[in-house]
Amino acid sequence: MKSIRLGFLGMAFLLICSTLSGCWSSSPVEDLNLEAGIAMDVAEPSSQEEQIKRKGGDYPRKELITGTFQFIIPEGGGGSDKTSSQAKKFFSIKETGDSVFEMLREISLRINRPPIGYHLKTVIISSSLLRKIPLYELLDFFLSDNDIRPSVQLLISTDKASNALQESIPGQIPAYVLKDIFANRKRNARLVKSVALAKVIGPMRAKSSFVLPNVITAEKEIKLAGAGVIKGKTQTYGGFLNESEVEGLMWIRGELSGGILKELDPKTQKNMAYEIKTVKSRIKAIVRGNDISFRVRIKSEGRLSESYTQDENLGNNRLLGRQESIFQEKVNSLAEQTVAKMHALRVEVGGFGEALRIQHPQVWRKVKADWDTTFSTIPVQVSSDIHIEEYGATRIRAD
Numbered sequence: 001m002k003s004i005r006l007g008f009l010g011m012a013f014l015l016i017c018s019t020l021s022g023c024w025s026s027s028p029v030e031d032l033n034l035e036a037g038i039a040m041d042v043a044e045p046s047s048q049e050e051q052i053k054r055k056g057g058d059y060p061r062k063e064l065i066t067g068t069f070q071f072i073i074p075e076g077g078g079g080s081d082k083t084s085s086q087a088k089k090f091f092s093i094k095e096t097g098d099s100v101f102e103m104l105r106e107i108s109l110r111i112n113r114p115p116i117g118y119h120l121k122t123v124i125i126s127s128s129l130l131r132k133i134p135l136y137e138l139l140d141f142f143l144s145d146n147d148i149r150p151s152v153q154l155l156i157s158t159d160k161a162s163n164a165l166q167e168s169i170p171g172q173i174p175a176y177v178l179k180d181i182f183a184n185r186k187r188n189a190r191l192v193k194s195v196a197l198a199k200v201i202g203p204m205r206a207k208s209s210f211v212l213p214n215v216i217t218a219e220k221e222i223k224l225a226g227a228g229v230i231k232g233k234t235q236t237y238g239g240f241l242n243e244s245e246v247e248g249l250m251w252i253r254g255e256l257s258g259g260i261l262k263e264l265d266p267k268t269q270k271n272m273a274y275e276i277k278t279v280k281s282r283i284k285a286i287v288r289g290n291d292i293s294f295r296v297r298i299k300s301e302g303r304l305s306e307s308y309t310q311d312e313n314l315g316n317n318r319l320l321g322r323q324e325s326i327f328q329e330k331v332n333s334l335a336e337q338t339v340a341k342m343h344a345l346r347v348e349v350g351g352f353g354e355a356l357r358i359q360h361p362q363v364w365r366k367v368k369a370d371w372d373t374t375f376s377t378i379p380v381q382v383s384s385d386i387h388i389e390e391y392g393a394t395r396i397r398a399d
Helices: 002-019 047-054 100-107 140-144 161-165 174-187 197-206 243-253 317-345 352-359 361-375
Strands: 033-042 065-072 090-097 122-126 153-157 210-218 221-230 237-241 260-265 270-288 291-306 380-390
Touching: 033 161, 033 174, 047 090, 065 100, 065 161, 090 100, 090 161, 100 140, 122 161, 122 174, 140 197, 153 161, 153 174, 153 197, 153 221, 161 174, 161 210, 174 221, 221 243, 237 243, 237 317, 243 270, 243 291, 243 317, 260 317, 270 317, 270 352, 270 380, 291 317, 291 352, 291 361, 317 380, 352 361
Parallel strands: 033 122, 122 153, 153 210, 291 380
Antiparallel strands: 033 065, 065 090, 210 221, 221 237, 260 270, 270 291
């Protein structure tokens, strides 16, 4: 009896061990081409593609999109004697067609490892392409593919999108560099929040306008500068917000997590820099009959980081109040500049529609169908309250 019991226990142990042996369908990372970034531009076949076409390597397609697909080179797979910090860690392939899915499958005929999207981090789309093809069409594959994670970050480029995937920092993967720059938002007020693939599904279905971070390139170096507007109704490119307009947008939304605010002191003719610690913004929708207006109230606390003054006592309340007023006027000016740009582009990306929907739902139902056009004529009043809570002990001059 005891031997039978031991036999059953042994069989159970073997069965448990077999279930812990790992995934039967797993593949070593060295056998896969892991996608890191994808850039999409207006069709412009490369010379290599033209040669392939002339030699019989063509297939039925329309030349609408040129995709640049960036892949990670696994450690030790580059065949280089360079140190890991110097060796190139990626390679890119271009393919032109009318289907992102088909283009990826066509690449499988040119490389020995299948492309896999598990590690895709960044998708960049040129503004020129978005003038021709709506965003929901360009993202259809990414939203449907089970391998691609919804955390993939989307960017727009007023340059050629593929330029942003060129090596700018030796030894680093460009698609990953772009993703990681957003960690610096607490240091700069001119950078919009990162936009994940999952975050655009709602606005696209609601046909609401929104912004995507814009990337530009200069001599192979990249910079996140400004934002591109996606128009709600058409889901095509609707215009550009420059860095100052993005800064105003962040104040309106209250989405600043840091950065500085710089302004000239008219009395001393010296620059002053205010380091942002906290920002809160409230948008109030005001409805009187058929008239709609908005009031934006912004509050911020921070510290005076630069003032270029030696003779003034920064602990003086009168001086402090004057400096706060200067920064308040600057914030008001930035926000008003952004509102004017939204009016000019006939888009609304500041959260005003959301405020109206929450505060006056019945009114919102009447105007939401053509909200971008309606907003272009609605007045917006901005007021701000800046509080300098710190200016450094060494800056206080004893009387």
